[in-house]
Amino acid sequence: MLNRHYDWVLLGHNLASLTLGQHLLRQKKNVLILDDRRFMYPGAFENYLSLIPKEAYKLWLDGYGLVQSQASASTLDSFLIPTTYHVCFGTHLIQLGHRPCQNIRELFRKAPFLFINEQDQGSRALLQELIAMSEIFDQEMLELAPIMASMFTSIRARKFPTFHQVIEESPFYLKKLFLLFLGRFQEAISKASHGDAEAWEKLVFYFLANAFHHKKLALPESEAELFFLLAGLLMPAFYLDNRSLKQ
Numbered sequence: 001m002l003n004r005h006y007d008w009v010l011l012g013h014n015l016a017s018l019t020l021g022q023h024l025l026r027q028k029k030n031v032l033i034l035d036d037r038r039f040m041y042p043g044a045f046e047n048y049l050s051l052i053p054k055e056a057y058k059l060w061l062d063g064y065g066l067v068q069s070q071a072s073a074s075t076l077d078s079f080l081i082p083t084t085y086h087v088c089f090g091t092h093l094i095q096l097g098h099r100p101c102q103n104i105r106e107l108f109r110k111a112p113f114l115f116i117n118e119q120d121q122g123s124r125a126l127l128q129e130l131i132a133m134s135e136i137f138d139q140e141m142l143e144l145a146p147i148m149a150s151m152f153t154s155i156r157a158r159k160f161p162t163f164h165q166v167i168e169e170s171p172f173y174l175k176k177l178f179l180l181f182l183g184r185f186q187e188a189i190s191k192a193s194h195g196d197a198e199a200w201e202k203l204v205f206y207f208l209a210n211a212f213h214h215k216k217l218a219l220p221e222s223e224a225e226l227f228f229l230l231a232g233l234l235m236p237a238f239y240l241d242n243r244s245l246k247q
Contacts, residue, residue: 004030005030006030006031006032007024007029007030007031008020008021008024008029008030008031008032009031009032009033009034010031010032010033010034011033011034011035012033012034012035013033013035013242013246015049015057015079015080015240015245016057016060017033018033018245018246019061019245021033047239047240047241047242048083048085048212048237048238048239048240049080049237049238049240050097050213050231050232050235050236050237050238051142051145051235051236051237051238052145052148052149052228052231052232052235053149054080054145054238055145055146055148055149055150056149056152056153058146058149059146059149059150059153060153063153078241078244079240079241079242079244079245080238080239080240080241081238081239081241082097082236082237082238082239083097083237083238083239084096084097084098084237085097085212085237087205087208087209087212088208089110089111089201089202089204089205090201092110092111093110094106094107094110094111096233096237097236097237098236099138099236100137100138100141100142100234100235100236101130101131101134101137101138103233103234103235104127104130104177104234105127105131107233108124108127111205113184113188113202114180114181114184114205115127115177115180115181115184116180116184117183117184117187120180123180126173126176126177126180129173130173133173137171137173140171140173140174141171141174141231141234141235142235142236144169144170144171144174144231145235147169148166148169148228148231151165151166151169163222163223163224163227166224166227167227174230174231174234177230177234178226178227178230181226181230182223182226185206185220185226187199188202188203188206189203189219203219206219206220206229207219209229209232209233210225210229212232213228213229213232213233214228214229214232
C-alpha cells in the first residue's frame with residue numbers, strides 16, 4: 001500500500017478530513033486517510049462541537065469551494081445534530097447545549113463559582129437582567145457565532161485577530177459575564193497554588209470543559225482561550241454522527 005501513488009494524504013478521521021476526502025473522490029483523486037486510534041479522544045470529546053466551530057466549518061467549506069458539493073450539504077444536514085451534553089461538578093450534573101440564556105441559568109444554578117464569589121452579589125443582578133432580556137441576548141449570541149468564526153477561518157486572513165478585536169465584537173452582556181468569569185478563574189488559580197482543595201476541585205471543571213470545547217487536555221492558557229471557552233459553554237451544541245460520516 002505504501003508504494004501506491006496518492007494525490008492526497010489526509011491525517012485523522014474528523015469532520016474536515018472526511019468531507020474533503022469525499023469531495024476529492026468525486027474529482028477522481030486517489031485519497032488516503034491515515035488515523036491512529038491510540039491518539040483518539042473518548043467519544044464525549046470527539047463527537048461534539050459547539051456553534052462557533054460549526055460556523056467555522058461552514059466557512060471553511062465555502063472558502064475552499066466545497067459548499068456546493070453534495071458532500072458538504074449532506075454533512076451539515078445529516079451528520080451535525082442539535083444536542084445537549086453534560087459536565088459533572090461535585091454532585092451536580094450540569095446539562096448544557098441549549099440556547100444561551102438556558103445555559104446561563106444552568107451554570108448559575110449548579111456552578112455559581114464560575115461567576116460569583118462570596119463578597120459579590122452584583123452578578124446575581126446581572127443574571128436577572130439577562131433573564132429579563134433572554135430573547136435578545138440569545139439572538140445576539142447566535143449572530144455572534146459566525147462573526148467570531150470568520151475572524152479565525154477566512155483563508156484570506158493574514159493573521160489571527162487580537163483579543164481586543166474579539167471582545168469589541170461581543171454583546172455588552174457577554175463582556176460583563178466574561179469579566180466575572182475571568183475573575184473567578186484567576187481566583188481559583190491563585191487559591192489552588194496555595195493548596196486550597198476546593199479551588200483544585202473547581203479547576204477540574206475548567207479542565208474538562210476546555211477538553212470538551214477545545215479538544216485540549218489543559219487549563220485555558222490565555223484570556224482569549226478562556227473567552228472562547230465561556231462562549232462555547234453558553235452556545236448551542238451539536239453531535240457529530242462520526243460512524244455514519246466514516247461509512
